[in-house]
Structures are given as C-alpha cells and as structure tokens.
Amino acid sequence: MSSANSYKNTAAIKASLKKRYARERRFQWYGRIAVMTGFVFLFILLADIVGKGLPAFTQQYIKVTLDLDADRLGVAPDASEAELLRADYLGVIRSSLRDMFPEVTDRKEKRQLYRLISIGAEYDLRDAVVDDPGLIGQKFDKWLLAHAEAASYLKGQVSRDLPEGDRKLKNTQMDWLDSLRDRDRTEGRFNTLFFTEGDSREPELAGIKAALYGSFFTLLVTFLLAFPVGVFAAVYLEEFAPRNRLTDLIEININNLAAVPSIVFGLLGLAVFINFFELPRSAPLVGGVVLSLMTLPTIIITSRAAIQAVPPSIREAALGVGASKLQTVFHHVLPVSMPGILTGSIIGMAQALGESAPLLMIGMVAFIMDVPGGVTDPATVLPVQVFLWADSPERGFTEKTSGAIMVLMGFLIVMNALAIYLRRRFELK
C-alpha cells in the first residue's frame, strides 16, 4: 500500500519535475531572446551609422591645370601680402576650368561647371600663393577640393537613373565628372579637413575640430568643478557627517537630483549664470558649470559607494596606530577607494560629453566656425554639432552627421574602457 503510494508520488513528482525543467528552459529562452533582440537593435543602429558615416572620411579632389597668370590674378609676384590676399583667385579657378572644357560657353552651363569645385578651393589657393608668391606666373596642376554634390556623384551616391529635374547635379555636370575621371583627374583621399576644420555650411568643408575643442573645454570646467566638490562632499557625508534628519534629507535630495531631467539644469544655468551673474552666452565656462551640476550627484553617489566599500579594518588599523581621522581618510580610505571614485567620475563625464539638451538653453547650440581658444570663447560641443548637421538642408551633411556620431561614440567607448581598466587594475591589489 505504502509502496504504491510512494510510487504514485514519485510519478507525480517526475511529471511535475518535467514541467519545472521545461519552465526553466523556457525562461532561459526568454532571456536569450531578450539579449538577442538588444543585440540586433544595437547591430542595426551601428550598421546604419557606420554605413552612412564611412563616406564622410573620404574627400574627393579634382585635378585642375591652373594658369596663375599675373594679369588674371590682378597682382604682380612682388605684391605685398595684403594685395596677395585680395587677388582674384576665384577668377583664376573659373577661367582654368573653362580652359579645360572649352566647349562650355553658355552662361548657365558655365555656372554649373563652376559648381563642381568647392568654395574652399579659392581660400586654399590663396593660402598657397601667400606662402609662396613665386607661384604667380606659373602654370601647374593642382588638386582642388570638389563640391559636395560633385563628390557624392564621384562616390557613387547619386544615380543617373533619377529624372534630371529631381537631382541637384545635372546630366552635363555628370558628363564632365565622368570625363575628368576618365582622364584620372579625380581622386578620393582621407578626409583630414574633417578633423582640422570647424563647422561650415559647405558639407565638404565642415569639420569637427571646433566642436572637439568646445567639448574639451566644457569637460575641463566640468571636471575641475564636479570632481573635487563631489569627492569632498562624499568624504564628508560618509566619514564625518553625523547621522541625523538633516543628513538624511541631504541624501534623499542628492538621489533625487540624479534623476532630474538635464534640461532643468540648462534652465537653471540660464537664470543664474547668464541672467544673474552675466556670464557670456555660448561659452564653455557656463556649459561646464551647468554640466558639473548635472554630474555632481552621479559622482557623489558613486564616490560614497566606493568609500563605503573600504573595509572598516583599514580605518580601525589606522586609528589604532594613532592617526587622526583626517589622516585616516586621506592616507588610507581615499587611496583605496580611488579606483571606484574614478570609475564613477569617468562615467559621469562620459554622460556629460553626450549631453546636448541643457546646452540649448545657454546658447551653445549655435553656428560657430572658429575654433575656441579658451573657456570664454563661443563654442559648441560634439553632440550639438551632430544635432546641427542633422538639421541642415544640404544632403552632404547626412554622412557628416553619422561621421561625427562615430567620433563621439569612439570617445565614449574610450572613456568607458578606461573606467573598466582602472577598476580591474586596482581591484587586483
């Protein structure tokens, strides 16, 4: 009787066991599907950005035979620098283009021919001649930067299949470009301008240098303010502050601050730093202060966690051999918790690097071509540059947008990798 009963029980258990295993397997599959979905979306995102952004790193050039005739330029080789700067370089480029395509005589066609070359070529040639006035009077080949629309055809992004009225580049322009290509007069090169120039409204001339410098100055201010203040606040709250209602209130507030939408900090920055303290608009100084307010809670919270993780034995040992509280903190607790503090700070800084919403309010979302030289010069930052390019009507900015995103993501990956490296390295000790 009892054996039959136990047999029955075992069968029931076996049946339920099967169900439980199946349930577990199902759960594992749900997990795998969730992870895979995440990866698929990440992959699609990255593939889209890289696919669109890669062409941004090549630049198309057209070889033009320039005739730097003194009469055409309007200056003699011994002219002063001021005169050289004012010479008619555009005229020379245009007449040289006409020489290469003598069949173009119609005024409208001429204008289309001129549009193959970037406006930057004029300034390029000017700088070359100012450097070496000996070029005047010579006839030589020079690689000139192609206009963005011509470049997109050379890169194969524009198809002839589209009706002519629907594209910016006309059939005749495509014919000229084909003939130039057949004569080996076009070339794609690595786009160095992308890293050495500021913003521009010509896609082929636009670069991220000004935005990179702006981001650097802004983060410098953020780091100088947020790191010391955040770490000292964390040390005081963890090691010295009494536990009472007031410190509880402060703790709750810090945690709440970490969840405040970043645009609110921008409004605060506008009201306090620009309207009240009358600091300049669009300056990395104000941007840095606003972002430091935003990152402070992150730094305080992670620093407190790192300090809490220091074993009490270390503190007790230091106090036991007669160190003061201050000595204990600065000689023992802080060095041990430093990897954790740095990790938190770097993650906070990475967050600040990718932020654009609060900067909108303080005028850092602006067209700024000049590279800033300090914290009070007008500047913009990388994510804002991405936003501005995404908003531009010219087609050539699509690839620039993705290119700038790739650079921004590169920096974020480096910063996060640094945080992981620091944690690994110091944890082993």
Add this chain to the structure above:
Amino acid sequence: MKKRFAGVVAIAAAMGGISTVQAQVRDTVSIVGSSTVYPFATVVAERFGRSSSFRTPKIESTGSGGGLKLFCKGVGAQTPDITNASRRIKKSEYDDCQANGVTDIVEVLVGFDGIAVANSKQAPRLELSRKDLYMALAKDVPGVNGQLVPNPNKTWKDVNASLPDTRIEVLGPPPTSGTRDAFAELALGGGAQANPDLKTLHGLGADQADEIKALMTSLAIPHGVYDALAEKKGNAPKGKDLFKAVAYAVREDGAYIEAGENDNLIVQKLEANPNAVGIFGFSFLEENGDKVQGSIVDGIAPSFDSIASGDYPVSRPLYFYIKAAHVGKIPGIQEYAVEFTSNKAMGEDGYLPERGLIPLGDDDRKQVQDDVATLKRLEM
C-alpha cells in the same frame, strides 16, 4: 599641505577668471533668431569670416519670437547684436525694445521664402486651394448653416470632392515656429476669407462693436472670446483680431501633427508615408526634389520664379534687425550686414539664391543696401 595650497590657488584663479569675464568686451558678433533665416545667415557668416579679418559671427537658431525677445532685452555685450526674423517685428515687440533702451533698430529685408505643402513622390501631386487648406486644418470651420463647428473633415475628399479619398494627415511645425505663424496667416487666413461672414468680420473696425457681436452670433463664436481679447488688448478689439483668433487656430484632433522644427525629419516621414502631407520651407523642397513634390496651391506650383514674382500665395518676407547702438562697439556688425546685402550674396546670381533664398528685385535691393550703409532707423 602644498597640494592643498595649489587647490586653493586654482579655485581663487577660477573665481578671478569669472569676474574678469564680465568686464570683457565681446569680439564676435552675436546673432539669434529665426530658424528659417538661419541657413542663409550661416552661409553669409561663413563667407564673411573666411574673407575678412573679423571673427566669424556666432549664430543661434532660436525662432523669430525667441530671437526678438533676447534682442529687445537691452543694450550691452550680454545681448545679441542682430536678430533674424521670418516675419516683420510686431508693434508690441518694438515697444518692448524701446522700453528696454533698444531705441535704434535697423530693419533689413533680405528676401522671401515660400512655404511648401508637399507629399511623397509615390503619391499623386495634390492640387489644393487655400480654402481647402483652411477647411482641412482649421480648428473650427463654417458648417452647413454658416455657424462655426469643430472641424468634421476626416479625409481630403470631405474637404473637396476632387481630392483623393485619403485621411487628412499633415506634418507641420509647432506654434513656436515662424513658419507656422506665416502658414496660419497666409494659408489658413487666406482660405478663411473665402467665407463671406469671416471676410466681413476681417474688415470691421474696433468702433463697430455691435456689428462684430452680431456676426459672432451668426458664426456661433462664444462672446467670451471678445471679452478675453478686449482684456488682453486693454481696449476694444478689431474684427481682424477676432478673425485671427478664429481662423488661425489649427485643429488639435490629430489631423495636424506637430513634427518639431526639424524639416529633414518631416521629409523622411513623408517618404515613409505616401498619404501624409508636410509643411516646410521651400529650401527643403528644393534640396529633396527626388523624394517629395510641392503641391499646387491656388493653381500655382511652388518654384523659384513663382515665389519671386509673388504669384505663389504662401510666401513671406525674411528680415534681420540690427541693434544700432552696438555698431562700432562690437567689431564687424555693419560689415556683416553689408556682406549679407551685397549683390554677391543677395543678388539674383548670388550665393544665397543658390541655397533657396528668393531674392529681392533690383530696386528693392538697392534700397536695402542704402539703408544698411546709412543704418536707417526703424520707426513704428
């Protein structure tokens, strides 16, 4: 000890830096304002920066209203030198400027911009009238008995039997945008005048309060609207004020979708949804001619020539305003304005029309160039 001292020095230096910043005079021209003028102003700023010894002006895109608010805040390095606007400065804004000490303003008309109503190339081109646009997009439209009723039209066919039987789905700019203001005034306001009662209302003066109120009754406009306007203005409203309040209101039941200030986004959405219609500046239509087509409005297709000649009904003037008190104090303001209005930039063959700006005629341009040279003050 040494380390701590260095820290104190750094903090002191930072504070010192902040106080010197305040006294510093700006050497970069600061420009704010309309997002429609922004693409043109930035092109001018770039050429100006590259070819002159001045620094490149800094340009923020704040919208016309936001720009004028910053501009009129006062005089001094803290405030912008120039503001762009896709509509003329309002009397109230001018008064605000005067009250804050911004007494000398130079108005510069730079050209025109068309507002395109466009859809995807995969769908047939729409032939609309301004009345169709009003009937499709206004919040309240005249019903069968002439009274205003909440817009009942669901499809374009409901609006006009010759239009396709697709749901009304219009992507357009938000209320903060100058494009939206201009579209409401030109397309909705223009369309509303096709209704005789609304047209009469538009023409009534402030002293004809009885006629206005009678019309309000026959149109079924609540009388609270009149009182609210009277309170807001401080005196009796004109028929035109009521007309604006009624005709410029855009429906909020989902047929009109606010798509933000990013016109590229609207173009992308139109491409994805052939039934949707978008509202954006002409320069975006020109750049994206392979994806979207401009609808014909009142028989005229949006094109460079039809906007320049004034035939295309939904076009508006573009301006910028200079703070004369800053000229001479901040280097490059007048020189920038001269570059903007030069034949090289604004002329028919200039580089701005190449970007989609509809240029002024020769006489008007000459006048504008003279005004910039003499910094002619605006009187309102």
